[in-house]
Amino acid sequence: MSTLHEFLSRWAGPARWVGLGGAVLVMVAAFLPWAYLPAALDNVTYYGEPSILQWLGFALGFVTAACLVASPILAAKASPRTRRLLNLNRGATAAATASLVYQAIAAIAVALELGGLITLEPGAWLGVVGAAVAALATRALHAGSDARLRYLPTPAWAQILGIVVVLALVLVAAAYGLGLEDPGAFVAFGTFCGLAAWVLARVGIMGWISAAAAANRSALVLASFVVAFVFPFTQNGSDANMSIAAGVLIFAATAMGLNIVVGLAGLLDLGYIAFLGAGAFTAATLSESAFATLGWHPPFPIVMLIAGCVSALLGLLIGSPTLRVSGDYLAIVTLAFGEIFRITMNNLDGSDGPNITRGSNGIPAIPNLDVFGFNFGESHVIAGFDIGRFANYYWLLLLVLALIIVVFVNLNKSRIGRGWVAIREDERAAEAMGVNVFGLKLLAFAGGAFLAGVAGSVKAHVDVSVTPDQYVFMESAFLVAGIVLGGMGTVGGVLVGAAILKLLPEKLRFFEDYRLLLFGLLLIVMMRFRPEGLLPDQRRQLEFHAEDDELAEEADAQALPDLATAGAALSATKEDRA
Amino acid sequence: MLEVKDLAVSYGRVQAVKGISFTVEQGQIVSLLGTNGAGKTTTLRTISGLLRPTSGEVLFEGKRIDTVPAHQIVTLGIAHSPEGRRLFPRMSVEDNLLLGAYTRRDAAGIREDLDRAYALFPVLGERRGQAAGLFSGGEQQMLAIARAMMSRPRLLMLDEPSMGLSPIMTTTIMNTIAELKASGTTILLVEQNAQAALALSDRGYVLEVGAITLSDTGAALLEDDRVRRTYLGVD
Numbered sequence: 001m002s003t004l005h006e007f008l009s010r011w012a013g014p015a016r017w018v019g020l021g022g023a024v025l026v027m028v029a030a031f032l033p034w035a036y037l038p039a040a041l042d043n044v045t046y047y048g049e050p051s052i053l054q055w056l057g058f059a060l061g062f063v064t065a066a067c068l069v070a071s072p073i074l075a076a077k078a079s080p081r082t083r084r085l086l087n088l089n090r091g092a093t094a095a096a097t098a099s100l101v102y103q104a105i106a107a108i109a110v111a112l113e114l115g116g117l118i119t120l121e122p123g124a125w126l127g128v129v130g131a132a133v134a135a136l137a138t139r140a141l142h143a144g145s146d147a148r149l150r151y152l153p154t155p156a157w158a159q160i161l162g163i164v165v166v167l168a169l170v171l172v173a174a175a176y177g178l179g180l181e182d183p184g185a186f187v188a189f190g191t192f193c194g195l196a197a198w199v200l201a202r203v204g205i206m207g208w209i210s211a212a213a214a215a216n217r218s219a220l221v222l223a224s225f226v227v228a229f230v231f232p233f234t235q236n237g238s239d240a241n242m243s244i245a246a247g248v249l250i251f252a253a254t255a256m257g258l259n260i261v262v263g264l265a266g267l268l269d270l271g272y273i274a275f276l277g278a279g280a281f282t283a284a285t286l287s288e289s290a291f292a293t294l295g296w297h298p299p300f301p302i303v304m305l306i307a308g309c310v311s312a313l314l315g316l317l318i319g320s321p322t323l324r325v326s327g328d329y330l331a332i333v334t335l336a337f338g339e340i341f342r343i344t345m346n347n348l349d350g351s352d353g354p355n356i357t358r359g360s361n362g363i364p365a366i367p368n369l370d371v372f373g374f375n376f377g378e379s380h381v382i383a384g385f386d387i388g389r390f391a392n393y394y395w396l397l398l399l400v401l402a403l404i405i406v407v408f409v410n411l412n413k414s415r416i417g418r419g420w421v422a423i424r425e426d427e428r429a430a431e432a433m434g435v436n437v438f439g440l441k442l443l444a445f446a447g448g449a450f451l452a453g454v455a456g457s458v459k460a461h462v463d464v465s466v467t468p469d470q471y472v473f474m475e476s477a478f479l480v481a482g483i484v485l486g487g488m489g490t491v492g493g494v495l496v497g498a499a500i501l502k503l504l505p506e507k508l509r510f511f512e513d514y515r516l517l518l519f520g521l522l523l524i525v526m527m528r529f530r531p532e533g534l535l536p537d538q539r540r541q542l543e544f545h546a547e548d549d550e551l552a553e554e555a556d557a558q559a560l561p562d563l564a565t566a567g568a569a570l571s572a573t574k575e576d577r578a
Numbered sequence: 579m580l581e582v583k584d585l586a587v588s589y590g591r592v593q594a595v596k597g598i599s600f601t602v603e604q605g606q607i608v609s610l611l612g613t614n615g616a617g618k619t620t621t622l623r624t625i626s627g628l629l630r631p632t633s634g635e636v637l638f639e640g641k642r643i644d645t646v647p648a649h650q651i652v653t654l655g656i657a658h659s660p661e662g663r664r665l666f667p668r669m670s671v672e673d674n675l676l677l678g679a680y681t682r683r684d685a686a687g688i689r690e691d692l693d694r695a696y697a698l699f700p701v702l703g704e705r706r707g708q709a710a711g712l713f714s715g716g717e718q719q720m721l722a723i724a725r726a727m728m729s730r731p732r733l734l735m736l737d738e739p740s741m742g743l744s745p746i747m748t749t750t751i752m753n754t755i756a757e758l759k760a761s762g763t764t765i766l767l768v769e770q771n772a773q774a775a776l777a778l779s780d781r782g783y784v785l786e787v788g789a790i791t792l793s794d795t796g797a798a799l800l801e802d803d804r805v806r807r808t809y810l811g812v813d
Binding site for chain 1: 648658664668673681
């Protein structure tokens with residue numbers, strides 16, 4: 001790799017022109033057909049009329065070319081300070097590599113969907129070849145140092161504008177992506193979104209955005225909430241997509257609750273889904289379903305509270321004996337607990353004991369919520385937009401998620417949160433500081449369980465029926481995977497991780513059989529290249545990466561005189577003895 | 579202030595401390611000396627409630643504390659800066675200090691003590707937002723002491739504060755300990771660096787394989803032949 005780079009870097013000058021040529025080929029390819037038949041990638045068969053996915057390919061080629069052209073101009077004309085704001089060479093390399101990945105995935109998707117490479121039209125080939133040329137040539141460019149755009153002093157309004165633009169793009173991308181029926185098109189688009197974020201990070205723009213986000217927390221939170229709130233209006237009353245979105249929110253809310261247990265307190269809970277299930281079963285048995293086994297039907301807000309308490313109680317019950325064991329043992333015990341819960345729910349069918357859950361049949365026909373005269377099952381028209389059943393639940397779930405996030409953030413900042421982090425870092429030292437280790441662990445466990453129970457009570461009504469087989473071990477594993485993928489102990493990261501893990505299987509039904517294999521691979525790749533998660537804690541990341549080298553140098557510089565004096569002291573004692 | 583009576587502690591079948599007794603008077607610095615495995619750290623961990631004695635008593639200000647859980651002992655007024663410093667390396671300096679004050683609820687008083695810690699150790703104040711693990715050994719020791727002081731203890735127990743430090747840093751830390759004494763804190767010090775510890779101490783106890791073999795004032799122990807031979811490397 002490095003010898004290849006050395007070889008290439010001798011050709012940095014010509015490489016720029018070769019790379020530019022490759023980028024132009026990629027752009028031209030967008031105007032040529034990619035596939036022989038319209039069935040693949042939402043029809044990419046026209047001459048001169050690129051589809052949206054082809055325009056995205058064009059965009060990557062264009063960014064490559066723009067970076068290649070602008071980089072020498074910037075180097076020649078701009079002051080050294082301005083020049084260092086962006087890293088256009090890195091941007092060119094990233095954009096060209098992204099182009100290659102994107103074109104290749106598009107070509108593979110076409111070939112798979114239509115049956116063989118023979119179905120690829122010249123545009124697809126030209127795109128792959130052009131991108132490959134550009135990707136190889138741009139490797140010869142001088143990589144340079146990190147872009148400094150993140151340190152550029154920016155007025156608050158510009159930062160907020162940046163946040164709003166980014167979130168608007170996220171909304172448009174989410175609306176468009178959810179609307180894609182074709183699996184190949186969905187994969188290609190999803191890949192494009194990931195690649196685009198990566199290219200922006202390499203150029204230095206992502207750094208600016210995260211700095212802006214860090215400086216304007218409340219604006220970010222407000223804007224995110226508004227974007228999430230208006231999302232149903234982009235779906236033209238499509239209940240299919242809104243049901244997926246509601247599923248994502250349930251998953252995210254549960255993951256956020258687990259984030260307290262795993263991310264803050266550091267307790268690996270592999271049976272967390274049981275608490276969601278306990279909440280769902282509680283809500284189901286208290287609902288007005290004809291199959292509900294209890295005759296009591298309190299109003300839903302109270303059911304929510306009861307569901308939370310039942311889960312919390314279960315948390316205390318399982319936590320008080322097991323939280324004295326730590327690490328791997330806790331994982332094993334909670335894993336077993338998750339299974340015990342599922343089997344118990346299966347067995348509470350009245351054949352040998354009380355009938356509470358109706359066994360493996362579960363409790364079906366749970367009616368829609370009717371809170372304060374608002375029926376969640378009815379469609380509405382708001383400002384000309386159709387708002388269906390799932391959109392109603394989506395908003396309710398958004399509220400629940402917001403509540404859980406508020407709890408999480410406040411706990412994280414509080415004295416209790418600090419105690420949890422201390423336990424996670426070093427349990428014995430925390431104990432020596434006067435942290436009530438067992439008590440705090442139990443609180444994390446029961447608190448997390450309470451939040452899952454609340455989420456479960458809504459889930460029961462969204463899903464209409466509650467059965468034990470919805471709460472299997474794999475679901476717990478996915479929750480943990482979502483947290484690890486996004487960034488343990490963060491809010492944004494866990495939301496992103498949960499969205500990815502829930503969205504992919506919903507949209508990609510065809511790879512159901514390989515789902516676990518792919519997630520396994522995804523996690524391995526993550527652990528290798530970005531162990532801190534997709535959106536890690538900003539402060540912690542800084543402490544781990546940015547300052548390491550600088551501090552190591554400083555420490556070395558200080559250590560040298562220390563050694564010198566130590567040496568002098570040693571020789572002095574020797575002389576004394578002599 | 580602190581009275582340890584016939585204290586015995588075991589790890590399973592291995593008896594680490596075999597019935598030792600000593601006292602720490604208000605305002606004193608008392609040192610426990612001895613080689614590795616003599617039982618010094620075990621003694622401190624038992625006083626702070628992290629270990630339970632098999633027999634014997636620990637009395638603090640006249641009350642028995644050997645059955646009190648660890649997290650309540652801090653509230654009683656004993657702070658323990660454990661062996662190897664045991665900072666929270668990935669948390670910031672400020673968070674480490676705030677954890678030292680975990681048992682306290684008076685926000686204003688904590689703020690005041692934070693400022694005092696930063697005044698005592700300016701290097702901590704300058705880099706209060708940085709992760710504790712990025713500091714040098716001496717700076718980490720300062721942080722460990724500052725963190726222990728954040729609970730406003732009446733008795734401060736320090737386990738090998740000079741471990742792994744350069745001679746200059748050791749001197750700095752020992753001067754800090756003397757300052758803490760001057761400001762009214764009682765200190766129970768565990769050290770392998772007998773010279774440095776005894777020079778500060780009002781009283782010293784020498785532990786060998788779990789039992790106290792010598793005890794005297796610090797100055798007297800510094801002159802004692804056996805101490806000089808075994809711990810000070812003087813023939």
